[in-house]
Amino acid sequence: MTSDLTLVSHSLCPYVQRAAIALAEKGVPFERVTIDLSDKPDWFRKVSPLGKVPLLKTGETYLFESAPILEYLEDSQPRPLHPRDPVARARHRAYIEFGSQVLNGIGALYDAADRQGFEEKAAALREKFLHLEQELDGEGPFFSGPDFSLVDATFGPVFRYFDVFDRLGRFGILDGLEKVGRWRDNLAKRRSVVEAVAADYPADLTRFLKRRQSWISGLI
Ligand SMILES: N[C@@H](CCC(=O)N[C@@H](CS)C(=O)NCC(=O)O)C(=O)O
Structure with missing residues (x-):
């Protein structure tokens, strides 16, 4: 099957991964173009109004921003990844945004200049995961039970950061959060999540963290 979908990507970007995971879950073939x-x-600057990835090219149109890209894939492709119930859908959309705020917290964590700043950012991040621990469906394996959703596509890339952080030290951000821990493990096993990045992702992310010249860089 051929596809007219192209995902403009960067190797580490968690927002790109959301779209790649959604496309894989839907069984939709796509091309990937990776930019530095x-x-x-220049071509990228012309078609990306915010200068960011992901972009999804469909026909002659470049869509930007991961949330609308996910919605477009829901509207245009098979195998829904949103629940049908309107309240549940709205809640899932809200937790996709929550996932973006968690990513902001992760960025603040790895950019913290010193240990004290790092610990403050780690505590703020843990608050968000404490909230998720309350919200998660205890049965799992996914955010809302048996069906993989766009919230799962959002959090697979979030937890991937922790696989690298865990090699650098014991920061305790997810300690004791049993439902979050099980969710993390289940997402790490999901084929679409695994295949959203290249095999050298951990080394690539480690090099990126080293270059930040922040407190965490000093642990590498
Ligand atoms: N709100 C955007 C965030 C995307 C984003 O932050 N992308 C980053 C890479 S992960 C980017 O392209 N940054 C531009 C740059 O580094 O110049 C979305 O959801 O798509």
């Missing part, structure tokens, strides 16, 4: 965000090509 530190040296953005």
Whole structure:
């Protein structure tokens, strides 16, 4: 099967991964074009209004921003990843945004200049996961039970950061959060989540963290 969908990507970007996971879950073939965000090509600057990845090219149109891209895939492709119930759908959309706020917290964590700043950011991040521990469906394996959803596509890339953080130290951010821990393990096993990044992702992320010249860089 051929596809006219192209995902404009960067190797580490968790927002790109959301779209790649949704496409894989839907069984939709797509091309990937990877760009260097530190040296953005002219064609990319012209078609990306915010200068960010992901972009999804469909026909001659470049869609930008991961949340609308996910919604477009829901509207245009098979195998729904949103629940049908309107309240549940709205709640899932809200937790996709919550996932973006968690990613902001992760960015603040790895950019913290010193240990005290790092610990403050770690505590703020843990608050968000404590909230998730309350919200999660205890049965699992996914956010809302048996069906993989866009919230799962959002959090697979979130937990992937922790696989690398765990190699650098014991920061305790997810300690004792049993439902979150089980969710993390289940997402790590999901084929679409595994295949959303290249095999050298951990080394690539570690190099990225080293270059931040922040407190965590000093642990590498
Ligand atoms: N709100 C955007 C966030 C996307 C984003 O932050 N992408 C980053 C890479 S992960 C980016 O392209 N940054 C531009 C840059 O580094 O210049 C979305 O959901 O798509």
